[in-house]
Amino acid sequence: MKVLVLTSQKRIEKYTDFSKIPNNWELLYLDSVYREEEALRIGKTADFIIVDAVSPVSRNLIENMPNLRVIHSEGVGFNGIDTQAARKAGVYVCNNASLNSGAVAEQAILLMLALLRRLREGDSLVRQGKQGQAKIPFILNGIPELASCHVGIVGFGSIGRATAKRLAAFGSKVSYFSRRRLSEQEENDFGAEYLPLDELAASCDIISLHLPVTPDTIGFVDGDFLKKMKPSAFLINTARGEIVDQNALAQALEDGSIAGAGLDTLDPEPATLENPLLNLSDSCRYRVLFSPHIGGTTDDVFYRLHRNIWNNLFLAAQGKRPNNIVNGI
Numbered sequence: 001m002k003v004l005v006l007t008s009q010k011r012i013e014k015y016t017d018f019s020k021i022p023n024n025w026e027l028l029y030l031d032s033v034y035r036e037e038e039a040l041r042i043g044k045t046a047d048f049i050i051v052d053a054v055s056p057v058s059r060n061l062i063e064n065m066p067n068l069r070v071i072h073s074e075g076v077g078f079n080g081i082d083t084q085a086a087r088k089a090g091v092y093v094c095n096n097a098s099l100n101s102g103a104v105a106e107q108a109i110l111l112m113l114a115l116l117r118r119l120r121e122g123d124s125l126v127r128q129g130k131q132g133q134a135k136i137p138f139i140l141n142g143i144p145e146l147a148s149c150h151v152g153i154v155g156f157g158s159i160g161r162a163t164a165k166r167l168a169a170f171g172s173k174v175s176y177f178s179r180r181r182l183s184e185q186e187e188n189d190f191g192a193e194y195l196p197l198d199e200l201a202a203s204c205d206i207i208s209l210h211l212p213v214t215p216d217t218i219g220f221v222d223g224d225f226l227k228k229m230k231p232s233a234f235l236i237n238t239a240r241g242e243i244v245d246q247n248a249l250a251q252a253l254e255d256g257s258i259a260g261a262g263l264d265t266l267d268p269e270p271a272t273l274e275n276p277l278l279n280l281s282d283s284c285r286y287r288v289l290f291s292p293h294i295g296g297t298t299d300d301v302f303y304r305l306h307r308n309i310w311n312n313l314f315l316a317a318q319g320k321r322p323n324n325i326v327n328g329i
């Protein structure tokens with residue numbers, strides 16, 4: 001079997017248990033930023049593709065790989081993969097559903113806390129020799145506790161629920177919006193109440209996005225949504241950049257429609273310096289906090305993900321149906 005690897009070779013080497021890989025399997029490495037001609041040159045006859053959670057696998061690539069059986073995302077998201085073309089070609093697209101939920105929930109909460117405590121600004125003041133409460137002007141503006149915040153979770157799947165569970169420990173009030181409303185019992189278990197989207201937007205102190213990218217969710221947070229939010233509210237996006245209209249968010253930060261944003265994901269990725277959120281005026285500098293799309297990338301997660309990926313490829317190699325198929329075959 002041949003595996004075309006369209007993600008970090010170092011990561012595969014670190015997290016794969018090579019004692020389990022049959023000797024006659026061949027791994028063909030390119031990075032996730034690859035040229036399609038190069039992928040076809042080295043991987044045309046490959047049986048499997050492993051690709052990171054954001055990078056593209058196009059119709060052209062799929063249609064020109066006659067032996068291809070499985071395209072496996074290295075994460076949960078698979079929005080770079082042309083799932084329809086794969087379906088048409090009888091190729092399974094698989095992900096690692098729910099294996100990194102706790103890690104992403106931690107990242108979302110980290111961004112919430114860092115924004116509330118103005119961590120970036122505080123760090124900068126200390127580095128300017130302004131350590132000590134008397135020298136920190138923003139204390140007088142009032143620092144809210146996460147415990148007193150009403151947090152709205154948009155997309156109440158695996159990560160949304162993991163975030164709700166952790167927020168319960170902080171004592172926050174949690175509401176959620178998803179297309180499917182949970183049973184009363186489930187809502188009680190997660191300590192979360194359902195709110196219609198408009199109400200959630202208007203009433204929450206923090207809104208945390210946990211939606212997948214689909215045709216319905218691209219630009220889900222647009223200028224209208226941001227205008228409904230409270231001027232004191234924060235937006236957290238650890239889902240995908242495409243869910244938030246980047247220009248509208250930059251505008252909302254500039255004109256004070258919202259207080260700040262914590263962003264693990266941007267649109268496009270890899271992010272370019274042209275992104276309007278990286279070009280905000282000085283007065284907004286501390287109101288947006290970035291992390292480099294590392295929500296789901298802990299050591300624990302990678303061991304779990306890579307075990308799952310290889311198990312799935314072994315199943316497919318034996319002619320069996322792999323787990324976590326996401327393209328409806």
Ligand SMILES: NC(=O)C1=CN([C@@H]2O[C@H](COP(=O)(O)OP(=O)(O)OC[C@H]3O[C@@H](n4cnc5c(N)ncnc54)[C@H](OP(=O)(O)O)[C@@H]3O)[C@@H](O)[C@H]2O)C=CC1
Binds near residue numbers: 101154159216239
């Ligand atoms: N930053 C990072 O490192 C990571 C980011 N992610 C991103 O997070 C996303 C969510 O992951 P995860 O929670 O595991 O996925 P899940 O599929 O478990 O949850 C997604 C939830 O979103 C809801 N949803 C889908 N479409 C809509 C819609 N149009 N309106 C409202 N709700 C909707 C779904 O519920 P329902 O269908 O009932 O509405 C579902 O419960 C991933 O798709 C990925 O893009 C994932 C892992 C790591």
Ligand SMILES: O=C(O)C(=O)CO
Binds near residue numbers: 054074076100296297
């Ligand atoms: O699992 C995912 O979808 C990710 O974004 C991880 O990087």
